[in-house]
Amino acid sequence: MGEVGAGGGDGAESVGIARTANNASRKDFVRQEEERFFDSVAARTPKRSEEERGHSAQNDSGERFSQATARVSKGKMEMGDGKLTGKCAIVTGGSRGIGRAIAMRLAHEGAHVVIAARDAKTLAATAGEISKAGGEVTTFAGDLRDPEKVDALWRLAVESHGGIDIVVNNAGATRRGEFVELADTDWMDGFALKLFCAVRLLRAAWPYLKERRGAVLNIIGTGGRTPGPEFTLGGAVNGAFLSFTKALADVGVRDGVQVNAINPGYIRTDRLQGWIKSVAAETGGDMQAAQREMVRRANIVKIGEPEEIASLAAFILSPENRLLHGALIDLDGGLTKTV
Numbered sequence: 120m121g122e123v124g125a126g127g128g129d130g131a132e133s134v135g136i137a138r139t140a141n142n143a144s145r146k147d148f149v150r151q152e153e154e155r156f157f158d159s160v161a162a163r164t165p166k167r168s169e170e171e172r173g174h175s176a177q178n179d180s181g182e183r184f185s186q187a188t189a190r191v192s193k194g195k196m197e198m199g200d201g202k203l204t205g206k207c208a209i210v211t212g213g214s215r216g217i218g219r220a221i222a223m224r225l226a227h228e229g230a231h232v233v234i235a236a237r238d239a240k241t242l243a244a245t246a247g248e249i250s251k252a253g254g255e256v257t258t259f260a261g262d263l264r265d266p267e268k269v270d271a272l273w274r275l276a277v278e279s280h281g282g283i284d285i286v287v288n289n290a291g292a293t294r295r296g297e298f299v300e301l302a303d304t305d306w307m308d309g310f311a312l313k314l315f316c317a318v319r320l321l322r323a324a325w326p327y328l329k330e331r332r333g334a335v336l337n338i339i340g341t342g343g344r345t346p347g348p349e350f351t352l353g354g355a356v357n358g359a360f361l362s363f364t365k366a367l368a369d370v371g372v373r374d375g376v377q378v379n380a381i382n383p384g385y386i387r388t389d390r391l392q393g394w395i396k397s398v399a400a401e402t403g404g405d406m407q408a409a410q411r412e413m414v415r416r417a418n419i420v421k422i423g424e425p426e427e428i429a430s431l432a433a434f435i436l437s438p439e440n441r442l443l444h445g446a447l448i449d450l451d452g453g454l455t456k457t458v
Contacts, residue, residue, distance in 0.1 A: 128444025153254035166379040203438050204229030207280035208372035209272065209324070211263060211316065212290035214241040216388035217338060221287055221432045226254030228433055230285065233457065234274045263290055264311040270317045276324075282390065283327040285436055288317035290391065293353040301352055309356045320449040321367070325376070334377040334436050337364050338428070341382045343450050357382075361447055368445030377444055379435050386423040 208225045210219035213234030227250045236242050239260035247257040257279055261268035276283050291313025294305045321328075321335060328335065343361045344352020361380065368378040385391060392397045399409035409421060431450055433444055449455045 147438075168323075201229040203285070206230040206284035207233065207276055207282060208436075209235065209276050209283060209320070210286035210287040210289060211235045211272075211320070212338075213287075214238055214245050215385060216346060216390075217226070217383060217425045217428045218287070218289040219245045220429035221289065221338075222256070223249055223252075224426070224429035224433045225285070225287075225436070226256060227252065228437075231255040231257070232281055233257045233272070233279070234261060235261065235272050235290070238260050263316040263320075264308070266319055267323045269316060270323065271319060272287065273323045277327065282331055283324045284331050284333045285336070286321060286324050286328065286333070287336045287338065287432065288320065290316055293350075293356050295349050295353065297349065298351045306352060309352045310359075313356050317360070318363070326375070328376045329374040330377045335367065335371070335379070336432055336435055337378075337380040338432075339364070339380050339382050339447075341383065341384050341449060341455050344449070344455050345457055364447060367447060371444065377436075377441055377445045379443060380448065381428060381431060381435075382447060382449045382451060382455070383428050384423060384449070384454035385417065385419065386425055386428060388425065391422070417452075417454055418456075419454050421452055423450065423452055441447050 152324060203225055206229070208230040210218055210222045210225070210232055213222040213232070214236035218234070218236070219344075222234045222245065223424070226232045230247065232255070234242060234245060234256060235258075237260065239258075242258040242260055246256040246258050257275065259272050259275055261271065263269055273283065293307075293309035293313065294301065296305075317337060320432070325331070337360060339360045340353065340357045342350045342353045343357025343359075346358070361382075364378060364380040371378040395409050395413060398412055399406050402408045402412055414421060430449060431448065435438060435446075435448075
């Protein structure tokens with residue numbers, strides 16, 4: 120199962136620092152704990168002037184963006200151990216779901232995150248939460264199926280922060296359905312956003328990752344190992360992505376770049392909520408009953424949370440864990456039954 124990486128915006132590109140807070144309520148324990156943490160840190164964050172928060176700059180293409188100049192104080196970063204302090208991390212599909220959770224966790228660990236997605240509104244909301252906690256974030260709104268947008272993304276990271284230390288490829292979702300009903304455009308779309316976007320971004324970022332002994336983390340999905348009849352497209356894309364990750368890991372051994380992947384299973388994202396609703400239609404509309412039924416049918420321990428994927432991502436990307444290399448890790452509650 121792949122993660123929906125970017126929202127359905129109009130595809131127009133806008134780049135900048137978003138600093139508006141999102142006070143949406145949390146419906147589960149994990150997010151409640153996260154919000155309490157952010158509030159406690161924000162209460163200790165000194166007020167900054169407009170000049171301190173950022174200044175206007177312009178990239179080579181003449182597009183406007185806002186570049187952060189203020190740094191997170193040492194005291195705040197100690198709460199997250201600061202293992203990634205000073206690192207620049209690109210997270211595609213970073214506005215919601217798994218990508219959002221990873222971006223927030225890496226910022227908590229001290230990284231300056233550059234989050235990319237199509238929907239500028241959700242990007243601003245996520246960036247506002249990161250900023251509220253005292254983290255540093257740059258946003259990039261654009262459709263990464265377009266090679267020019269991928270080019271603009273990595274250039275923004277380099278121009279803003281002097282290089283790239285981490286790339287988390289999370290963007291992309293594929294259409295489910297019967298094989299004979301999937302058109303050529305569905306196949307081209309599926310490969311363009313999830314696989315080709317990652318290939319293009321990593322090809323451009325590789326010299327910087329090599330220079331800084333950086334790291335790559337691909338968020339792929341269990342369908343690459345165990346595809347099904349309604350996941351022919353997703354299984355093909357994810358399977359290719361897994362193979363690409365393994366091959367790139369060998370390049371990483373030579374060049375000093377860490378390369379790994381996580382295969383999420385059933386994770387509580389907007390897309391999964393839609394599936395739960397469809398199951399609920401079979402169980403009288405009871406969402407909790409539908410969730411239990413999904414867990415039973417899949418024979419898994421539970422539905423996962425985006426923050427659980429983010430926790431593993433932070434572990435993998437910690438400088439202490441460089442021995443972990445070329446790993447394709449299933450974080451799926453037991454969904455994958457194959458060896």
